[in-house]
Each structure stands twice: as structure tokens, then as C-alpha cells.
Amino acid sequence: xKYEPRPEVKDDGLDESIKKLTPEKIKETIxxxxxxxxxARLKVYMDxxxxxxxxxxxxxxxxSHDMDPKxxxxxxxxxxxxxxxxxxxxxxxxxxxxxxxxxxxECGGCRRCSMYCPFGIDxxxxxxxxxxxxxxxxxxxxxLQDTTNxxxxxxxxxxxxxxxWIDTLQWQEEDAQKVVKxxxxxxxxxxxxxxxxxxxxxPKILAQLLANAAVIFAVAGLDWTMPATDGWDNSxxxxxxxxFESSGRLERLHHETAMRLKVKKIVMxxxxxxxxxxVYDGPRHIGQAYPAVPVIxxxxxxxxxxxxxxxxxxxxFKKPVTVQDPCNTVRxxxxxxxxxxxxxxxxxxxxxxxxxxxxxxxxGAGGGVINCGPPWTRNRVVANRTKGDQINATGAEVxxxxxxxxxxGIEDIIKExxxxxxxxxxxxxxxxxxxxxxxxxLRPGGD
Amino acid sequence: MxxxxxGPLVWIAFFVMIAGSVYxxxxxxxxxxxxxxxxxxxxxxxxxxxxxxxxxxYGTRGMxxxxxxxxxxxxxxxxxxxxxxxxxxxxxxxxxxxPTLPGRLADLMTVIVIVGGVYFLQRRILVPYVKNVTSAAxxxxxxxxxxxxxxxxxxxxxxxxxxxxxxxxxxxxxxMLMMIPxxxxxxxxxxxxxxxxxxxxxxxxxxxxxx
Numbered sequence: 001x002k003y004e005p006r007p008e009v010k011d012d013g014l015d016e017s018i019k020k021l022t023p024e025k026i027k028e029t030i031x032x033x034x035x036x037x038x039x040a041r042l043k044v045y046m047d048x049x050x051x052x053x054x055x056x057x058x059x060x061x062x063x064s065h066d067m068d069p070k071x072x073x074x075x076x077x078x079x080x081x082x083x084x085x086x087x088x089x090x091x092x093x094x095x096x097x098x099x100x101x102x103x104x105x106e107c108g109g110c111r112r113c114s115m116y117c118p119f120g121i122d123x124x125x126x127x128x129x130x131x132x133x134x135x136x137x138x139x140x141x142x143x144l145q146d147t148t149n150x151x152x153x154x155x156x157x158x159x160x161x162x163x164x165w166i167d168t169l170q171w172q173e174e175d176a177q178k179v180v181k182x183x184x185x186x187x188x189x190x191x192x193x194x195x196x197x198x199x200x201x202x203p204k205i206l207a208q209l210l211a212n213a214a215v216i217f218a219v220a221g222l223d224w225t226m227p228a229t230d231g232w233d234n235s236x237x238x239x240x241x242x243x244f245e246s247s248g249r250l251e252r253l254h255h256e257t258a259m260r261l262k263v264k265k266i267v268m269x270x271x272x273x274x275x276x277x278x279v280y281d282g283p284r285h286i287g288q289a290y291p292a293v294p295v296i297x298x299x300x301x302x303x304x305x306x307x308x309x310x311x312x313x314x315x316x317f318k319k320p321v322t323v324q325d326p327c328n329t330v331r332x333x334x335x336x337x338x339x340x341x342x343x344x345x346x347x348x349x350x351x352x353x354x355x356x357x358x359x360x361x362x363x364g365a366g367g368g369v370i371n372c373g374p375p376w377t378r379n380r381v382v383a384n385r386t387k388g389d390q391i392n393a394t395g396a397e398v399x400x401x402x403x404x405x406x407x408x409g410i411e412d413i414i415k416e417x418x419x420x421x422x423x424x425x426x427x428x429x430x431x432x433x434x435x436x437x438x439x440x441x442l443r444p445g446g447d
Numbered sequence: 448m449x450x451x452x453x454g455p456l457v458w459i460a461f462f463v464m465i466a467g468s469v470y471x472x473x474x475x476x477x478x479x480x481x482x483x484x485x486x487x488x489x490x491x492x493x494x495x496x497x498x499x500x501x502x503x504x505y506g507t508r509g510m511x512x513x514x515x516x517x518x519x520x521x522x523x524x525x526x527x528x529x530x531x532x533x534x535x536x537x538x539x540x541x542x543x544x545x546p547t548l549p550g551r552l553a554d555l556m557t558v559i560v561i562v563g564g565v566y567f568l569q570r571r572i573l574v575p576y577v578k579n580v581t582s583a584a585x586x587x588x589x590x591x592x593x594x595x596x597x598x599x600x601x602x603x604x605x606x607x608x609x610x611x612x613x614x615x616x617x618x619x620x621x622x623m624l625m626m627i628p629x630x631x632x633x634x635x636x637x638x639x640x641x642x643x644x645x646x647x648x649x650x651x652x653x654x655x656x657x658x
């Protein structure tokens with residue numbers, strides 16, 4: 001079979017930034033990253049891989065490209081790190097452009113391949129090392145770098161200013177009160193039980209999700225708060241661009257904000273990579289093995305509310321539904337079982353994907369891939385035909401996924417492969433579709 | 448020459464293999480301790496829970512979706528390790544009595560190693576995503592690993608000149624032993640550790656399964 005070369009894509013973050021590089025600067029930077037920041041994992045992984053190629057059968061990008069060898073995870077390491085070692089770090093600026101494309105666009109760090117490698121080699125980690133090098137050299141897709149810059153300046157990924165943040169919460173509080181008259185979005189409430197965390201796309205483009213959260217909290221009668229200051233967004237695109245300094249700064253602020261508010265736990269909204277940042281990578285960047293304040297994801301949160309009777313399900317969603325397992329909460333937290341409980345409680349016709357749970361394919365948008373922006377959208381959709389096939393095989397009309405990356409990624413995929421299908425968050429089923437009971441006395445106009 | 452190969456060289460080969468392996472594993476553990484994000488998360492229970500799946504044939508989804516590769520991989524590795532260890536002729540050199548395999552079974556197991564080697568070779572040549580990452584070193588490694596078995600088979604059946612064949616057999620066997628810690632055959636040493644680390648990253652840290 002003849003495989004096509006990679007399509008040309010213009011991205012100033014790669015095309016222009018390499019013009020400032022020299023082979024000497026590249027060598028010096030790579031040496032620093034490899035010698036000062038890497039150790040046992042890199043060495044042992046590089047020495048252990050026997051090039052068996054079994055990881056190829058795990059990667060949605062490789063499968064979607066009809067097993068094109070260049071998209072096999074092992075090939076992505078061969079074309080980046082192995083080449084760097086072979087040339088003793090003396091690589092060209094053009095090489096760095098290709099390496100960046102491979103590490104940022106052709107791998108989303110979903111870690112599925114590690115489950116198919118007989119040695120459990122963490123290929124996603126190896127490509128994260130490549131991202132780190134690229135970031136240190138400034139060779140990062142432009143849109144992704146913009147989110148990282150936003151984190152550096154505003155501590156959130158979409159340049160949301162503090163007044164806009166507070167204003168949006170107040171506006172959504174009013175919207176929530178149209179559903180539940182007691183709904184509040186309490187700001188800066190010291191000593192509350194829960195700090196609710198969301199990511200910047202919620203106030204920026206999906207504000208109704210904030211109102212949904214306010215409705216759920218009000219019906220469940222919980223003591224919660226949100227910060228009025230920076231530190232509310234831990235979506236942490238810096239973690240994916242390879243800017244670990246910024247990544248550490250914002251995770252520190254996120255946890256310090258929770259500690260300042262003296263909350264017992266953080267509930268993370270329906271977002272996978274923010275959860276990963278708060279629970280795993282973030283604490284490690286600031287020298288902690290575990291998060292200082294316990295963090296639970298929306299899946300666990302909703303599950304607890306239903307099993308404890310704090311919210312009641314009174315109606316099931318009628319249309320056929322399937323579910324996308326977000327990598328960072330299912331492969332990354334084992335929440336697949338609870339996610340399916342929710343689907344069965346909320347949906348009349350739930351049809352599971354195959355493969356599922358930890359073995360489900362990535363949406364293709366996570367790990368910063370979707371944040372690389374419009375230049376790469378077409379590329380991303382082509383690279384995940386597998387997901388389109390998986391969705392079509394279920395015959396579902398709605399894909400539910402409790403993750404912002406999956407949500408946006410799958411929206412792009414269904415436009416191409418499964419027209420007529422829609423994507424929903426769980427909170428939309430609970431509130432907008434009326435699956436959750438809103439007691440009469442809480443309704444506007446009720447007693 | 449013959450006396451040296453079947454005497455001191457064997458001891459040297461074992462010494463290099465064992466000392467080299469101890470050195471490599473010690474160096475790996477030392478480096479792992481320095482990396483800070485490895486040791487705090489290692490747990491024996493999660494490692495064993497995962498290794499159980501990875502050591503049993505078809506114990507993981509990856510093995511089930513690649514059934515032929517799994518069959519060859521397990522048979523190849525089991526025979527590769529068991530045949531030389533349980534072969535009567537090997538223990539006779541040192542005059543030790545040891546429960547050994549019947550000659551015909553050992554012969555069959557040797558054939559399995561050779562056939563397995565051929566299977567891996569054709570995979571490297573014919574499967575595009577394997578071929579793409581295969582270098583001359585990978586072919587050489589396959590040759591060095593199977594050579595003691597090919598020559599062992601020839602010696603057992605006394606094909607070609609026995610003296611020459613058995614000399615190549617012993618030389619290649621010793622060479623393979625010495626190569627274990629210093630080439631990619633080291634996956635034999637690292638397997639338990641890399642898999643255990645991933646088992647803990649998935650199981651202990653992330654409450655998920657890695658098989």
C-alpha cells in the first residue's frame with residue numbers, strides 16, 4: 001500500500017520560529033533537557049524497546065491512516081528522540097519543525113499505546129520530552145502557545161479578565177435562578193465544603209454550564225464556593241505545550257486558592273485534562289506526590305449525589321446515547337464504571353462503544369492537540385476516522401462525554417463522519433433535558 | 448581451543464552476564480531514585496496484579512487482538528529460556544545430575560525457537576509499520592539470539608561437520624549470554640521493572656487497569 005506524505009500545513013508557531021534557531025542553540029537546549037531533566041525513564045525506555053511495532057495497533061492516528069508506518073507510536077519516537085540521540089543532538093531547525101509536528105499534532109499523549117506495549121513503555125512521556133525541548137526552543141504551534149501565554153498572564157487559558165469572570169458568574173447565577181430560585185454562585189466563601197473548578201472555555205463560550213452547576217449545587221443543598229480571584233482555571237495548557245514552569249505556577253495558585261478558601265475538597269467540572277493537571281502532573285511540578293486538597297471529577301461528584309439521594313433522577317433521556325471515555329478520567333482515573341452507571345441511570349437507550357473503558361480510543365483532541373487551533377483541524381479529523389466508525393457502529397444519536405476536549409473534538413469528528421449526531425455534557429442531561437428532579441418548592445414561583 | 452570454549456569461556460560468559468545484569472539493574476534503580484517521580488508511586492500489589500496479566504498468554508487485550516503474534520511470542524520466549532536450562536547435554540558438561548527434558552522434546556522446542564525467529568524476521572520484512580522501525584541492529588540481534596539454537600539443532604542431528612557446528616554453537620551461546628545486559632536483549636531484565644512502573648502509574652495512581 002502506498003502511503004501519502006504528510007499534508008503541508010502552515011503554522012507560524014513552527015514555520016517562523018525555526019528561523020531564529022541555529023544548530024548550536026538546538027544542541028545546547030536539547031543537552032540541557034536530556035541531561036538535567038530526564039533520567040531513568042528515558043534511558044531504560046530507549047534501551048528496552050525492541051521495535052516490535054505492537055503499539056501501532058493501539059494508536060487511533062495510525063489506525064485511521066490505514067496503518068501508515070509514520071503514525072505508529074514507535075515511529076514517532078524513532079523520528080524524534082532516536083534521531084536526536086543518533087546525531088548527538090546536532091539536528092537542524094527543519095528537523096525541529098517535524099519533531100514539533102509529531103509531538104504536538106500526531107500524539108495527544110492519550111497513553112493507550114502503553115497498554116499495548118509488552119514493556120509498558122510510556123511513549124506519551126517520551127513525546128512529552130520532545131514537546132519540552134520544542135517549548136524550550138520556542139517551536140510550538142501558534143494557537144497552543146497563545147493559550148500558554150494566556151496562562152502566564154491571566155492564569156487562565158482564554159485571556160478572561162477578573163471583571164469578566166465575576167460578571168459572567170453573576171449573569172449565570174441569574175440564569176440559574178430562573179430554574180431554581182435559591183440558586184447561588186457563592187464567591188470567596190471561606191470555609192465552604194467544596195471549591196468548584198472550571199476551565200476558561202466555560203465563562204468564555206459555554207457559560208450555561210456554570211448555571212447548570214449552580215442548579216445542581218442548589219438542588220443538592222451543598223455548601224460550595226468559587227474564587228473571585230485568579231486560580232479558578234487549572235486547564236493547564238502549559239503542561240501540554242511543555243512550559244513546565246508556567247504549569248507549576250498555575251497549579252500552585254489553583255491549590256493555594258483552595259487552601260486560602262479553606263475548602264475540604266475541589267470538585268472539577270466536566271474536563272479531563274484540567275483534572276489531570278490538578279491531580280497528577282500539577283502536584284509533581286511543584287514537588288508534591290499528591291494534591292494538597294483532594295480533587296474529585298464531575299463523574300464521581302454526580303455519582304455521589306445520586307447514590308446518596310441528594311439529587312433524584314425522575315426522567316430518562318429518550319434518544320439513543322453512547323459515551324466517550326475521556327482518557328484523563330477513565331484511563332487516567334478508572335471512572336469508566338461510574339460513568340456507565342450515570343449513563344444507565346440517565347438514558348433509556350444507552351449503547352456502549354467498542355472498545356470501551358480504558359481501551360476506548362482517544363477523541364483525538366486531547367493533550368493539547370485541539371488547542372493547536374484551526375490550521376490543524378482538518379488534520380485532526382482525518383487522523384481520527386476510527387472514532388467516527390466507533391460512533392457510527394453504536395447507531396447513537398447523541399454522544400455524551402464529560403470532558404471539554406472530547407466534546408469539541410467529537411463535534412468536529414461527527415460533522416465529518418456521523419452527521420446528525422450531537423454531543424452533550426452530563427450536566428446538560430441533568431438540567432437542560434430535565435432528568436434531575438427540581439423539587440416544587442425550589443422552582444421559581446413555588447413555595 | 449575446544450577445551451577453552453567448553454570450560455573457561457562458559458564461566459566467563461556467565462560471569463559477564465550476571466555481573467553485567469547486576470550492574471545494569473543497580474544503575475537503573477539508582478537513576479530511578481534520582482528521578483523522584485518513580486519510587487514514591489511503586490507498589491508491589493499493583494505491580495503483581497498487572498504482571499499476572501502480562502505473563503499469561505492472552506491475558507491482555509493487546510495479546511488477544513494480535514493472536515498469532517502472541518502465540519509465537521510466548522512459545523518463542525518459553526522455549527528460548529527453558530531449552531538450554533533443561534537440556535541434558537548442557538548439564539553433562541559439568542557432570543551434574545539435573546531433571547532434564549527428553550531429547551526429542553528439547554529438539555522440538557529448539558525448532559519452535561527457530562520457527563519463532565523466522566516469524567519475527569518475516570514480520571520485520573513484511574509488516575510496513577515494523578519494517579519502518581527495523582534497523583540492521585534488529586536483524587543482527589535476531590541472528591545472534593537464534594544462532595545457538597540453529598547450531599544446537601544441527602549438532603543434535605549431527606548434520607554437517609559436528610566439530611565445527613558444536614564450536615559455533617558454544618561460541619554463539621556464550622556470546623548471547625554476554626550480550627544480555629548490554630544489548631536490547633536487556634528487555635529480559637527490564638521487563639519486570641518497566642511493566643511494574645506502568646502498572647503502578649495506572650493502578651495505584653490512576654485507579655485504572657493497564658492490560
